[in-house]
Amino acid sequence: MLKFLMETLAARHVTLVAVSKTHPLEKIQALYDQGQRDFGENRVQELLPKYEALPKDIRWHLIGHLQTNKVRQVAPFVHLIHSVDSLKLLLEIDLQAKKIDRVVDCLLQFHIAREETKFGLDEQEARQLLESPEFAAMRHARIVGVMGMATNTLDLEHVRAEFDGLSAIFQRLKTAYFQEKPYFREVSMGMSSDWQVAVEAGSTLVRIGSLLFGQREG
Numbered sequence: 001m002l003k004f005l006m007e008t009l010a011a012r013h014v015t016l017v018a019v020s021k022t023h024p025l026e027k028i029q030a031l032y033d034q035g036q037r038d039f040g041e042n043r044v045q046e047l048l049p050k051y052e053a054l055p056k057d058i059r060w061h062l063i064g065h066l067q068t069n070k071v072r073q074v075a076p077f078v079h080l081i082h083s084v085d086s087l088k089l090l091l092e093i094d095l096q097a098k099k100i101d102r103v104v105d106c107l108l109q110f111h112i113a114r115e116e117t118k119f120g121l122d123e124q125e126a127r128q129l130l131e132s133p134e135f136a137a138m139r140h141a142r143i144v145g146v147m148g149m150a151t152n153t154l155d156l157e158h159v160r161a162e163f164d165g166l167s168a169i170f171q172r173l174k175t176a177y178f179q180e181k182p183y184f185r186e187v188s189m190g191m192s193s194d195w196q197v198a199v200e201a202g203s204t205l206v207r208i209g210s211l212l213f214g215q216r217e218g
């Protein structure tokens with residue numbers, strides 16, 4: 001499965017993030033040995049020991065909800081934070097990244113699903129954040145795109161409409177706020193059940209867990 005996904009996605013210039021949450025080091029190392037370098041975790045407590053134990057050229061993606069009091073622990077090494085859903089969180093990322101003289105790349109997470117439970121901004125909230133003086137002053141947290149999770153449904157036409165909606169938000173924000181900023185180019189969408197639909201809708205990063213690792217353990 002890994003080789004098929006790597007080849008299919010590379011041909012479309014889409015990055016495969018292997019979501020390794022709940023899976024042990026050996027399984028991650030096995031994918032690494034086949035050439036996979038981007039891995040995603042959703043909990044800081046689980047990410048830290050994995051970062052310590054595994055090869056240092058892994059690009060770690062934080063894909064789950066992040067609490068401000070955990071930012072300091074991941075700022076030194078995280079490759080991309082997919083789940084920024086408030087100015088408060090972004091300010092903390094900027095602060096902690098500044099302390100260690102790093103720029104931390106982030107995505108704004110959007111609420112695009114029908115489910116109530118998923119985290120994320122709506123477009124209006126994102127615009128407020130991007131127009132704030134606090135954001136204008138940031139030098140160490142950089143927004144490089146958007147992220148969203150579709151409704152968990154077998155109705156792929158519904159999923160497609162949600163992904164198209166996220167792509168449209170990305171385009172509007174790019175036009176309004178990131179005209180001369182080529183780094184604003186990532187659309188993180190698509191998981192095991194809907195990655196093909198996501199790629200058709202313009203995804204640049206898919207986050208795939210169970211399709212690569214099998215069912216989650218715990």
Ligand SMILES: *Cc1c(COP(=O)(O)O)cnc(C)c1O
Nearest residue numbers: 019042063191192207208209210
């Ligand atoms: C777990 C998770 C995934 C991967 O889900 P699969 O269905 O196992 O591919 C993707 N994105 C986020 C935010 C997740 O928490």
